Amino acid sequence: MKQTAQLSLFLALALICSYIESLLPFHFGIPGIKLGLANIVVLLALYYMGAKYALAVSVMRILLAGLLFGNLFSILYSLAGGLFSFACMVLLKRCEKFKVISVSTAGGIAHNLGQILMAAAVVENSRLFYYFPVLFLAGAVTGILIGTVAQEMLLRLPVERMQTYRKEKP
Amino acid sequence: MNKSRSAQRRLAKADLVLLAVLLLFGVLAFFAVRMLTQKNGTDVEVLLHGEIYGTYPLSEEQKIPIHQNGTVTNTLQIADGTVKMIQADCPDKLCVHQNAIAGQGETIVCLPNQVVVQILGTKEPGLDSISR
Secondary structure, three states, X not given: OHHHHHHHHHHHHHHHHHHHHHHOOOOOOOOOOOOOXXXXXXXXXXXXXXXXXXXXXXXXXXXXXXXXXXXXXXXXXXHHHHHHHHHHHHHHHHOXXXXXXXXXXXXXXXXXXXXXXXXXXXXXXXXXXXHHHHHHHHHHXXXXXXXXXXXXXXXXXXXXXXXXHHHOOO | OHHHHHOOOOOOHHHHHHHHHHHXXXXXXXXXXXXXXXXXXXXXXXXXXXXXXXXEEOOOOEEEEEXXXXXXXXXXEEXXXXXXXXXXXXXXXXXXXXXXXXXXXXXXXXXOOOEEEEEEEOOOOOOOOOOO
């Protein structure tokens, strides 16, 4: 099925993004800040294939990247952030008024928020929310950057063109 | 057809408004939290799995090894009135890379080992006096 092949391509791309990110030293002295490169791919999958497939890309990427490049503990928090982020992105995309950058920014913020919420729940400590503003702003900034990249790609490879490729006989 | 195309265009007014609101909110939240936490911490409290492991004064320079399951999983160092995690056996070492903390409300957390280091103070955060 063409969908499976396309999905696999997106997943592979997302994993490469995660790998590159694991190589970059992105430590700012504050936990939880990351670039979120793989979200470019999730966004593209969202616009090209739809929410169902994009969710598959996101979840599978988190699981596989966690096993390959990260550690088991991080998967729990990545999933929490990733799912919350995905929900926000789908919601924002549904409001047809907002473009990719807004969707991505919301995703970035929600991802960090989801992670603090899970972390605070696990260690049963609400003081972690002290970092909420920094993570909020960091998520917004990275969201804008990631969204800009996704936007430029979508502008050059319009969704309609990708869909006509899909409709062609395999 | 037009509607789906427009969703991929560059920014429109709705987006700029949303982004401005979000950034404003973030900045306000930042200063709000900043005001509510003060650099007048007096003690360091270490929590393990949500339960108090020990309390140590910020004024005393010392190294604190945190024992779990028979090994030292994390090591804290109190020096110059600040606390820093200098060793951890967790895979990501995010806690070790974190900046030293000294103010109320600040924390150092090692999620894999479930260690939370927080600052306690004598003053109520955010208030200097309560008038009745």
